[in-house]
Amino acid sequence: MLFYFTKMGIVAGQQNSNLEPQPEQTFVKNGFNSSEHHKEKPLNNGSFAAVAPSLDTVQQVDIRHSEFRRASQSKSERWTLRTPTKRDIVARLERVSAEDGLRLKQCCSAFRVLTCGEHTLRSYPTFRCKKLFCPDCAAERANRLSRQTEAKITEAMQTNKGRLCLLTLTMKNAATLDDGLSNLKKAFTQFKRKKAFKERIKGYFGGFEYTFNPKTNDFHIHLHLIVLRGKFWNQSDISDAWRDVTGDSFIVDIREIKDAGKSVKEVCKYVVKSNDLMKMPDEKFLEVVKMKKGTRMFISGGCFYNVKLDEDADGADDIFSQFADLTEGDPCPFCKQELFDVFVDRQQHIGLHELNVMPNVVKNNSS
Ligand SMILES: [Zn+2]
Numbered sequence: 422m423l424f425y426f427t428k429m430g431i432v433a434g435q436q437n438s439n440l441e442p443q444p445e446q447t448f449v450k451n452g453f454n455s456s457e458h459h460k461e462k463p464l465n466n467g468s469f470a471a472v473a474p475s476l477d478t479v480q481q482v483d484i485r486h487s488e489f490r491r492a493s494q495s496k497s498e499r500w501t502l503r504t505p506t507k508r509d510i511v512a513r514l515e516r517v518s519a520e521d522g523l524r525l526k527q528c529c530s531a532f533r534v535l536t537c538g539e540h541t542l543r544s545y546p547t548f549r550c551k552k553l554f555c556p557d558c559a560a561e562r563a564n565r566l567s568r569q570t571e572a573k574i575t576e577a578m579q580t581n582k583g584r585l586c587l588l589t590l591t592m593k594n595a596a597t598l599d600d601g602l603s604n605l606k607k608a609f610t611q612f613k614r615k616k617a618f619k620e621r622i623k624g625y626f627g628g629f630e631y632t633f634n635p636k637t638n639d640f641h642i643h644l645h646l647i648v649l650r651g652k653f654w655n656q657s658d659i660s661d662a663w664r665d666v667t668g669d670s671f672i673v674d675i676r677e678i679k680d681a682g683k684s685v686k687e688v689c690k691y692v693v694k695s696n697d698l699m700k701m702p703d704e705k706f707l708e709v710v711k712m713k714k715g716t717r718m719f720i721s722g723g724c725f726y727n728v729k730l731d732e733d734a735d736g737a738d739d740i741f742s743q744f745a746d747l748t749e750g751d752p753c754p755f756c757k758q759e760l761f762d763v764f765v766d767r768q769q770h771i772g773l774h775e776l777n778v779m780p781n782v783v784k785n786n787s788s
């Protein structure tokens with residue numbers, strides 16, 4: 422296997438952007454640099470102390486990854502931008518429902534990271550709220566879903582010929598989220614029973630998304646589907662068929678997909694955007710917050726029936742998803758050193774989160 426990085430690490434109390442490329446960093450292309458100079462360094466300051474008491478005994482993990490610094494920084498910036506958004510949602514939620522606010526605040530405030538000291542393999546938040554409006558949980562959910570989906574699409578398309586299209590079905594605005602969602606679900610159930618649908622759509626999967634219009638004080642709910650289309654189906658016929666089942670809604674869109682990976686990410690991405698959430702008046706905001714747990718926001722069928730979201734997943738941010746079974750005490754698959762857990766706070770985790778780019782590097786360069 423070829424690798425283009427040697428060490429990654431959490432530098433306690435430092436932000437990623439403070440890291441300068443280190444002269445001793447060599448990018449080893451066959452196997453890992455086995456130098457152990459980073460081991461047994463003391464914790465360089467007390468910043469871990471705020472996370473968990475057990476951290477007194479944890480050795481500092483020295484992580485640097487200048488190779489990915491450029492990519493990382495832009496992602497880092499996005500995280501930094503997202504952080505105040507979550508903070509805003511927390512502040513607002515604490516005002517209307519103290520208990521929910523606390524849960525959201527604690528979600529992803531600390532992480533447990535599985536590492537050998539040199540390689541970082543998994544990271545889990547110590548607590549995840551799993552709320553659909555939580556930016557952190559929505560991102561994790563979308564990542565997990567799009568990661569799992571790619572292989573399933575490829576598999577289904579080996580035996581089913583057709584073109585991948587993005588189909589969007591929209592409904593007239595609804596005063597409440599519950600009504601809007603159940604109406605859309607009912608309409609889609611009828612829609613997929615139609616002869617034209619059955620003849621043309623071999624498989625579909627996708628998610629419900631909603632936006633909020635502050636002027637009219639109502640929700641716009643729509644369904645984004647990735648479909649495998651056999652026979653051509655033009656937009657105006659789809660529109661007629663959709664009006665047929667909804668009675669009053671006819672705005673639809675179908676387009677061929679050029680970049681499947683990107684489209685999958687799009688449909689998996691957001692249930693609601695944070696911006697929209699912040700625009701809602703308190704009663705609508707509460708409606709979103711109190712939405713029934715387990716409300717299904719993702720559907721699939723036909724030859725894509727097995728594209729599903731695993732609702733019981735542990736919510737780990739698997740840096741290398743192929744090592745999802747590893748735990749403390751196992752040998753590191755790269756260097757055979759024993760794996761152990763460290764705890765880091767949110768800020769320190771930002772540096773790690775970016776390392777999600779690595780599976781591609783591993784995949785593309787394995788020999
Ligand atoms: Zn959350």
Ligand SMILES: [Zn+2]
Nearest residue numbers: 537540753756
């Ligand atoms: Zn290792």
